Amino acid sequence: MKRNSKLSSTLHILVHMAEKPEQALTSEQLATFIHTNPVVVRRTIAGLRDAGIVTSSRGHGGGWLLGRAPEKISLAEISVALGETLLPFSTEPESPGCLVEQAVITVLDDFRIAAERLLAEKLSRITLADLTADFRRRFDLIGVSSHAV
Amino acid sequence: MKRNSKLSSTLHILVHMAEKPEQALTSEQLATFIHTNPVVVRRTIAGLRDAGIVTSSRGHGGGWLLGRAPEKISLAEISVALGETLLPFSTEPESPGCLVEQAVITVLDDFRIAAERLLAEKLSRITLADLTADFRRRFDLIGVSSHAV
DNA sequence: TAAATTGTAACTAACTAAGTTACATGAAAC
DNA sequence: GTTTCATGTAACTTAGTTAGTTACAATTTA
Structure with missing residues (x-):
């Protein structure tokens, strides 16, 4: 898995996972999809479990399942559950007391708040179902879903 | 200077710089404002010179000046000139041939393009003059612009 | 009880970005 | 014209972050 x-x-x-709704997939299987190892997968999607987007079960026959229908899972929720900010520029003060810095930070934070609201709004309109529909269109055209490479 | x-x-x-429009400030002076060293400053704002936002001159009495009036310098231009993307999530293929990945990347790239347009539009409405005006309001209230810390 | 699976801590490796050093280039002052 | 002050930039070092790995406890099913 690459950075970012x-x-x-x-x-x-x-x-x-949405394509195999009845079958629990193991971290091992999921890891091969994104060319990494099982521990990285568990770590990455642990937040999705806390958010109810997926469920996990231990032991023989265990693994990962979607927590609800793909239509009810938005990219906004997923993004939040991953704990990453879409706009990672920093506005932490480095010169406390400097009024220039305070002015800059205020303007930048106002922008960030407005921007995050906009992005969240856009992401909330895209669901996992939209992605699976797009995938199926491609599959019906070409008919292969490889992980050979 | 902190990360990001x-x-x-x-x-x-x-x-x-906008507060001293007639005085060329050296990299050394600029560096103290953001608690770093002159080479980092030159490297960071080199792109702004290429974009005409600032000018630099060498030799005795040299240093940095704004390239045009603060009213004509938008945050959008500055952001572009810095060469940083506001939305750094990656959509590079890692499993060429996988239709699932292709569907994901397509949707994510569409989102990114729309989001970048939105953010650029918002940033283009904020100018350096807005920041200096905000600073002066604070200065008139408190009357100190320190870099003691 | 054995096998399969997640949960998680602790460590390692790779990558990125800032910081630093060094020096060539150019411009002004004297 | 020589000295001084400044930028331009390459090369190296350091620090911080994140992915990858190892190890093992806990849990579940056969």
Whole structure:
């Protein structure tokens, strides 16, 4: 798994899970989808479990399942559950007492708040079902869903 | 200078420059504002020079000046000139041939394009002059612009 | 009881970005 | 013209972050 690809890797995993709704997939299986190892998968999607987006079960026959229907899982929820901010620029004070810095931080934070609201709104309109529908269109056209490479 | 604070540090520098429009400030002076060293400053704002936002001159009495009036410098231009993307999540393929991944990347890239347009639009409405005006309001109230810490 | 699976802590490796050193280049002052 | 002051930039070092790995306890089913 490459850097900064947590969101896309997680979506990749979730679409595969949505395609096998009745079958619990192991961390091992999920790991092969995104070319990493099982522990990284568990760590990455642990937050999704806490958010009810997926469920996990231990022991023989255990693994991961979607927590609810793909239509009810939005990219906004997934993004939040991953604990990553979409806008990672920092506005932490480095020169306490400098009024110039205070002015800069205020303006930048106002922008960030407005921007985050906008992005969340856009992401909340896209669901996992939209992704699976897009996948199926491609599959019906080409007919292969490989992980050979 | 902390990580991910290039944008806020650069704005900090630019407002100070806007407050001394007739005086070329050296990298050394700019560096003290953001608690780093002159080479980091030159490297960071080199892109702003290429974009005409600032000018630099060498030799005795040299240093940095704004390239045009603060009213004509938008945060959108500054952000672009810094060469940083506001939305750094990756959508590079890791499993070429996997239709699931292709569907995910397509949706995510569409989102990114729309989001970047939105953010650029918002940032283009904020100018360096807005920041200096905000600073002056604070200064008139409190009357100190320290870099003691 | 054995096998399969997650949960998680602790450690290692790879990558990124800031910080630093060094020095060539250019401009002004004298 | 030589000295001084400044930027430009390459090369290296350091620090911080994140993915990857190992190890093992806890849990579940056959």
